[in-house]
Amino acid sequence: MKSSSVDAAILDVLNAHAPGHLTAAQVYEQIQPRLPAVNPSTVYRALERLAKKGHISVSDIGSGAAVYEAFSDPPHHHLVCQQCGRVETLSHQQVEGLFSGIAGQYSYKIVTNHLILFGICPACQKSEEGTKP
Numbered sequence: 001m002k003s004s005s006v007d008a009a010i011l012d013v014l015n016a017h018a019p020g021h022l023t024a025a026q027v028y029e030q031i032q033p034r035l036p037a038v039n040p041s042t043v044y045r046a047l048e049r050l051a052k053k054g055h056i057s058v059s060d061i062g063s064g065a066a067v068y069e070a071f072s073d074p075p076h077h078h079l080v081c082q083q084c085g086r087v088e089t090l091s092h093q094q095v096e097g098l099f100s101g102i103a104g105q106y107s108y109k110i111v112t113n114h115l116i117l118f119g120i121c122p123a124c125q126k127s128e129e130g131t132k133p
Contacts, residue, residue, distance in 0.1 A: 006046045007055075009034055014056055014070035019089055021059070021067035057114045061087060069114075077114060081121035090115075 009031040014022065022030070028043045047068055050056045058066050061080045077095050079088040099110045120128070 006031070006035065006038055006042055007050055009038075010043065010046055010050060011055065011070065014068060018070050018072060019076060021061060021069050021087070023063075023065045023067055025065075027068060059114060059116055061085075061116060062118065071114075075114065078116045080116060080118050081124055082118050083120055083124040086121045086123075088121075090117075 010027055013027055013030040024040070024044050024047055027047065028038070028040050031038060031043065047056070047058070051058045051068070055071065057069050057071060059069070059078075061067055061078065062082060063085060074092045076092060077090040079090055080086070095115055102108065103110045
């Protein structure tokens with residue numbers, strides 16, 4: 001099977017789920033009906049290749065498995081609750097001041113296009129307050 005057809009199928013699946021995140025297993029499940037001859041290892045290799053080429057991002061959002069997502073323009077970022085796993089999408093405008101400040105202070109050119117911040121969402125904070133003695 002041509003890698004280009006697998007790559008195209010993966011990009012189609014990730015774009016269809018944007019701005020969501022899918023594990024490699026979920027990507028495989030989505031493309032398997034379209035490309036029945038594809039196997040999971042081919043999907044894993046294609047995901048790695050697409051990430052290295054900068055076509056998709058791979059992240060650890062605390063779910064125990066790497067998740068993949070199509071790049072968006074403009075880029076977006078995430079705020080993840082460490083307790084319930086809730087994911088909020090942040091616009092690039094919300095964090096570009098942070099990037100600019102860091103770049104200026106350290107004289108770095110910021111090249112990342114995907115930032116993930118971890119915290120505790122309001123609902124989990126509220127339930128924590130209810131369990132305090």
